[in-house]
Amino acid sequence: MNMEIQTFRALPLFASLSADEAALLIRNSRISQCKRGRFLYMHGDANNYFYVVCRGTVQVFRETPDGHEITSNILIAGDTINADEVVSGLTIHMANARAVDELAVLEIPVKWLRDNLKDLGSLSAHLLTGLADRLRSAEMEAEHLTTMSAAQIVACYLQKICVLYNFDPHGFELPYTKTLIASRLRMELETFSRTLQKLKDQGVTVTGSHVSFSNIRKAENFSCSECSIAEDCATHRLLHARLDQRSGRGA
Amino acid sequence: MNMEIQTFRALPLFASLSADEAALLIRNSRISQCKRGRFLYMHGDANNYFYVVCRGTVQVFRETPDGHEITSNILIAGDTINADEVVSGLTIHMANARAVDELAVLEIPVKWLRDNLKDLGSLSAHLLTGLADRLRSAEMEAEHLTTMSAAQIVACYLQKICVLYNFDPHGFELPYTKTLIASRLRMELETFSRTLQKLKDQGVTVTGSHVSFSNIRKAENFSCSECSIAEDCATHRLLHARLDQRSGRGA
C-alpha cells in the first residue's frame, strides 16, 4: 500500500500538497484496486467517493436506451474521474465507470472532502483548472465532431494519444482496443476501421495496433484544421518537439 | 452606473458575496456596455478581463477556416463568459464574443482577480460549480449530438429555453433568431427550419418565432430520450412544474 501512496504523491493533482495536507488526505482516504472489466460505479449509484486514477485506465460511459455504449472519456493516471459530479453536488452518478485494465484509484469520501476542501488549498486550485481544461477540450471536441470528417477526427486523436503517452511518433502501439477508441471518438467501429485504411494515403499508417506517422506534415495538414490554423492546438507543438527530439527529420 | 451595480449584485454568481467582498470587487472592476453586433473580444485578442454578463445576450463562437461560424454558447445575465480561459491561464482568447443585443458586462481585470481570488471565497466556489455544471452539460450535449436526431435535439432545446427563461409552455416567443439557434445547435439553418415543420406532428408547433407545446407528453417522449429515461434531465422536471403551475393540464 505504501507504494501506492508513493504513486499518488507523484500525480500532478497532489504534487503541490504540503506534507501536512498530504498526511491529512491520506488519513481520510484509501486506495482501492479494481480488476479489468469491473465497474467502479454504475449509473444511478450513490456518489459517495471522489475518485482519482493512480494507475491503469478507466472508461467513463453512458448507455442509450437501446443499449448502445457512449464513452464520454478515457482516463489515465492523474485524472479525476467524477470531479464534475462531486463539485456539482450530485448525489448519484450520471455515468458508469469501468476498469479498462488493472486499476488503482484513490477514494476520497465526498462528505469529508466537502468539509475539508478549504484546508486543501492547492487541491482545490488544481480542481478548478482541471475542470476548466476539461471544459475547453470538451467544447473543442464538440466543435470537431460537427466540423471535421471522421478521417480528420481520427488523425487528430492519434496525434493526441502520441503526445499524451509520450510515444515515439515514428511508431507506437495503440494503448487500448479499437472498439474503445471508436466509442470514445463517437463513431462506429466499422467507420473507424475504414477510416484507418483511408489514412494510409495521408501519412498515417495503422496495421493491427501499430501506428506510425510516415509523413507527419501531411498527416497534420489533414487533421484538425481548426487547431492548426488557430494555432491553439498544443498537441501539434508538442508533437513537433517530440519529432525534433527523437531524430533529425520525420520522412 | 449604480443601477448596474444593483443588477450585478442580483446575479447568483455574486449574491453570496459579503458586503466587504462586494465592495472590493466593485472597486476593482467596471461595468461596460456594448451595442448589438459589437465584439466584446475576438479570437486572438489578449485575455485581460474576466467578463460576467449583467444584462443582454452574448454569442460565443469560433470561425472555421472556410469562414463558417460555430456558436459554442449563448450566454445571458449571470453567466460568466470566459471563465474557462481565465482559469486555464490562457493569455489570448480562443473564441469571439459578440453582443447579440444591448449588453452590459462586468469587467474584472484577470491580473487582479488572480491575486485576490483567495479573498473572494464564495466567488471561487461559485466559479468551481459553474465550471463543473458547464462541463456536464457540454458532455451531455456532445452525447446528444451523436445519439439523437435533429428533431430530438431541437425539441429538447426548445424545452430547455422554455424552462431557462421561465416562459409559459403553452406559448412563448423565441428569444433569438433562428439563425443563431441553429448555429448554437450545430446544424444548418435549412435543417433547423425543416425540422420545425416535422415537429408539428409531435406536439411542438412553431410558427414564425412563436412556440407552443400543444402536446407536452408527446413532445417529451419524442425528445431527449437520454435524459428522460435516465431521469437526470432537470429540464423535464421543471417543465412539468411550470405546466402544473400555469394551468390544470396541457392538452
Place this chain on the structure above:
DNA sequence: CGACACTTTGAAGACGATCAACGCCGGTGG
C-alpha cells in the same frame, strides 16, 4: 481444437449538408 472477443469488409440505407431559388419584411432613399 474450439470458444470467444476483436476486427475487417461489403452492400444498403438514412440523415444532414450543400447549392440554389424564392418569399417575407423592415428600412432607406428617391
Place this chain on the structure above:
DNA sequence: CCACCGGCGTTGATCGTCTTCAAAGTGTCG
C-alpha cells in the same frame, strides 16, 4: 408613395458521409 435593398427564413433537389445489418476473418486462451 413607391422602389430597392439586405437580412432572415423557407422550400426543393442532389450529394456525401456515416450508420446499420450481415458475414467472414484474425487472434488469443482455455
